[in-house]
Amino acid sequence: MTPRPPKEKRHSPSAIKTFDQCPKQWEFRYRIKPPIEKKIGPPLILGNAVHSVLEQTMALPPAQRTVPAAQDLLRKVWPTIEGRGDAFAGRDEEKQWGEKGLGILQAYSETPDWEATPVELESWATLPLPGGSELFGKIDRVDSFEDGLEIIDYKTGKCRIEPDGLDKDIGAQVYAVAAEHTWKKPVKRVRFIFLEAGVDRVWEPEEDLEDLRELLADEVDMIESTTEFETRTSRLCDWCDYQAMCPAFAAV
Ligand code: SF4
The missing domain is CATH 3.90.320.10 (Lambda Exonuclease; Chain A)
Structure with missing residues (x-):
């Protein structure tokens, strides 16, 4: 097996997208890597939970896929998603996002994709x-x-x-x-x-x-x-994990 290149020479779509949006954010995230408290919000919890359920459900033969089983799996997976404990403002908000996930699975089961192998x-x-x-x-x-x-x-x-x-x-x-x-x-x-x-x-x-x-x-x-990483302010600054150390954020 050919050895993989070192980390700094491996590039994911999200890293390239980050660079395109703001080179300074890329430098923080992939070069400097300062210790930060990462913000995890409800959309990420929903996304990770639904991805996990679809991975497990689509691994089954089509005849064994059912909506109740997929929805039960979501209920099981949900509490295990990293960061879920602090992601929601309260139980009502978490319930709403959970119900969104159940609805997504119901709707997806009604598409031809549900029969894919x-x-x-x-x-x-x-x-x-x-x-x-x-x-x-x-x-x-x-x-x-x-x-x-x-x-x-x-x-x-x-x-x-x-x-x-x-x-x-x-x-x-x-x-x-x-x-x-x-x-x-x-x-x-x-x-x-x-x-x-x-x-x-x-x-x-x-x-x-x-x-x-x-x-x-x-x-x-x-x-x-690139050796000089420019700051590129935009509405995305509102969700940036590096606001506190960014020289341009105070001006946003
Ligand atoms: S706060 Fe804005 S300008 Fe600064 S690093 Fe983050 S995205 Fe870039």
Whole structure:
């Protein structure tokens, strides 16, 4: 097995997205790594719980999947999610988010997806880059069809991607190139499923992903060669874990 590159040369979609939004935040999160109290809110608890239930449910043969079993699993998984104890303002708020999760599972069971037979669940995909770097991502589900792989990412938040905009999403791009390399099959579709809204965003990549690989390799080069990390203030500063140490936050 080829050894993986050191951590500073491995790049996930969320790290690249962080750099694009604010290089200073990237520096805090991936270089300096100061001890911070991480804010965990209800959306993260819901997302982690639903992902865990779908992973376990979709591992079963389709005939064995039932809504009551999936919902019971959510009730079991929920108290085990890290950070859940401090995430909610009170029992009523937690109940509302739990009910949202139960509703998501009910609604998803009514889609054709419920009958899918995945070939991968919560699996890591990687792509080595020239210069010893690597792109990697954890893929929620991979379905295999005659014409290639379908890469699936579950989302429990709001859909902010335009109907034809998934090709510009860094996560979708990394999943496509890394999945093709890892499973040695063409990626025919990348699909983000927004579970609460009940909408999908679909991208069918070009047959040859070489241009995209080069684009991502250039982006990684740029991140690795950066020595001065600019602050880029935006509405995202309100949720930034590094406000207290950011030179620009006081001015926001
Ligand atoms: S507070 Fe805003 S400008 Fe500062 S690091 Fe965070 S996101 Fe960047």
